[in-house]
Amino acid sequence: MASSSKPAASSGSKKDQLYDRCAEAPPDTVFYQRDLADMQVADDSASLMMLIQQLVDAHMLQVMTWEGQVCYKLRSRDEAAKLKSMTPDERLIFSHIESSGTAGIWTKTIKAKTGVTQTIMTKCLKQLESKALIKAINNVKFPTRKMYMLAHLMPSEDVVGGPWHQDGELDVDLIEALSNIVVRFIERESWVEQKQRGPSKVAIAKRKAYVLSSTNDIEAEPPLFKPPLGPHKLPLIPHPSSHRHYPTCASILAYIRASGVVDTSVALQEQDLQVLLDNLVFDGKIERMGALGYRSVRGAVDREGVGEEGDGNGLSQAPCGRCPVFSLCGEGGPVNAKSCVYFTEWLRTG
């Protein structure tokens, strides 16, 4: 009985029977009329058409056309219920949004296609959004446009703007984190830590002693620029000029992929990385070596936390170079060298 009760229950309504048969097929199957006829739920084509019409009216089947033929797609019961609760306007707008797929649709386009008034559309969109059927998305190409797509879909690459964007905006954190990783990698590959030299050091000491005895006015001047130190606190020196293996875009990408620092969902392509590398070149962190290779700029990785201090020139370090009222400054003017507070401060700080 149990076995017959179920068909009996469903046979209570041929409509449900047909729906269940369709649901047995894999999701997103497209049914043509002959497929539905093959299910042998309806007795003849006329009653089949009626059943289909009932299902369509209940929003359980979506009508589509393909090469001039009508075809159908199944909707879930929940979805159907939601659609059923919609007003006709809402349904119309929803169908347009649905048809736009992962590309999303601009509100102005909806308005043009449906011909509804602004107020009605706003109301409908609000309703749909509150039912969690659609969501607003940001398009990187047109950040000012208000666009919508179905709530459960992921926006396409075009809309999102590649791996550097998150929610339609540049993912500053990701870019910064990855930049640091890339710069460190490039530094490791393009500079060498100077080894502590064993035997040659003795030779140098000898020579120095010899020199010292001949001339006695050698003063070890501190270097103009403190040499940047590597991870082992030894000074970094460049590769010899014969070195040909500076990291390239491809090798950096391979490193990033292998290291697994980036989520696999972020599909990083070579051209995406190239943008990042160009940006790092502009930022003065890395520099090009030859056509493809990259080398980090000396001291790009700051291990001692000295910051950007030390750079600059005679002008930018003097009070005048940073003076906000420099253009007003003049002898006998409201601002002058005698009364300048910036000078006083600068001279006091020693």
Place this chain on the structure above:
Amino acid sequence: MSQYLVELCTLLIDDLYGELSSQVFSTIARLGRQPLAGLVRHSNLSARHLKHGLVVLIQQHLALHYTSELDGVTYYEANWQHAYNLVRSGKIIKFVEDRFGEKAGGIISNLLLLGHTKVSDLSDAYGVANKKANSGAELKHVNGNGISNGNGLTNGNALTNGDGLANGVDEAHDASKTESHIDSRGQLHSLLYQLLHSGWIVPVREPHFWPQAEHNNEAEVFVISTHFEGKVPKGPKKVAEFARLVKERKRKTRDESLEIPQMNGITGSKRYGSSAVQPSKRIKINGTGFARTNGYSDADHLQDEIQLDLKQGDLVVRVNHEKCNVASRTEQLTRLAARYVGETTSKVYEALLRVLEEQTPRCYDEFADNDQEDPDIVDASPLVTAQAVAEAIDPNIDLTDGLQEDSNHVNRVNGNASAEIEENDQGLSGHSLEDVNKRRRLVDQHIRLLSEDPRHFTHWVSSRGMSQWKVDFPRLAQVLIQTEIEDTVTARHERMGTRLIRILHSKGKLDEKQVSNFSMTPPKTIRSTLTGMQEAGFVETQEVPKDTSRQPSRTMYLWFYDQQRCRQLLLTDTYKAMARILQRIKVERAKVQTVIDKAERTDVVGHEEQYLSKMERQALRDWSQTEEKLLIQLGRQDDLVATLRDFIGPLNS
């Protein structure tokens, strides 16, 4: 001549030569080319005062003058280049001391003090000084003689109490008292010869006092009469030809007037007498010719000749500031290399550049023939070999520093198989030959590092003498300028400003969206930086209206960066900042003037402990520290000026 440059030059002259000179200078700088009558009319100084002032200015090359042959009227013009160069006195002395020793530095400081002088006067001063062992006073006396103005140099105080720029002069006095005793006239002359030869001092002839316009007129008249049969050329082709000939004429006149230091054959090998290239051409000093038959090592013989030569001739000499620019460029480039490549490598670079210096009379030639048709001229930049650098470099520098261990493997690159054998023979050959070879190889590697750098500090030319190199100075000068602009922008607008400048520099004109894309930064973040830089003048916008209505809403705004404009802007700002520092020095000085006056009293000098209170001594100490800080900053701003202005052609190029 910008307003701030006049202000700066006037302050400098005021510091060194007193108020009258500075007033006269600011008058002629303000009025431009004027005869004396014009100067009297437009200033509130009397003719007598003006004349006094002009004498000082002319002696110091701060004013140019020209007497027209037609009406006999003398016109005066300010020479701001030399006026500005007053700030560099200390630097020039240091450059010369570094290269030729302290005695040469002493000579330079005296020359700077005197403006220009006869060799015989200079040697008299030294001669007398030696006999009486009182050089300081005597030198001052000589200065007094040279200048008729009571306000200027005879006022010893202005110079000796370390007033601003006089610190170089101060050193000179100390130096001439203590270390740089010139023992004999011969020694003085050989040093003078060395300086003349290398272009640090140049002979002075009458045309050097002419304004630029006179040189131009003279060259034009000459070219018209010789090449165009006395007719002014017409038509584009002829006009171009005319311009070229005038340039050539000007170049020739200038080179002739500086005849003595024109050397081409001497390279870094000069301290090795045997290998020196012997210049075959006869060098003329003031009409008396002599052939340089021996290298420098044959000092006695050479000295005799020079002595003869310089004694007879009353050659007038002055310091050559163009050469100073070359040295300054060496310094700046060395600094750049130290920053981006490494300390030791930068020292090798310095040695290389100094070898090149000997063949470089000036940073850029404003009368250079720019015609690219002649292939010989295009590649006229001087060359240098690794060998020459290895010989010139300070032997105390540890060349293995900054290079990788496996340096020995590079042997094969040089194809120098014998080097290894020699290394094994160390016991026999001592360290002379083996050492020389090794050093040469290391120098070569350092130079290769320099050429490998993205800034391309050197360019490989051929493999003569280990390897032969040249330096692309014009391009490097651009790099220096760009670096300075970027440093300034970084200080004022953070890293982001510099990044945007670089983007605009490399990509040209961009709208905000594109800038945002290239910098991978949201437009909101960059907008404030861009606007800030626009206010400061580093970047500009161009409006491109989308339609004829030209409404702001229908207009695109493209951001762009103009290096030349920034260069000019920064230069003017630096002049102004330098003027402020000089003014501040005066202010700081005025605060403690009473104490200074007391310390300078004759009864106090030497008994400071006794007569000055603790407070007063502290005040003096504080003041001298403050002044030193200001002076250091002034010197660094002068470095910036050199980079922005002197290493490459004029701003409008």
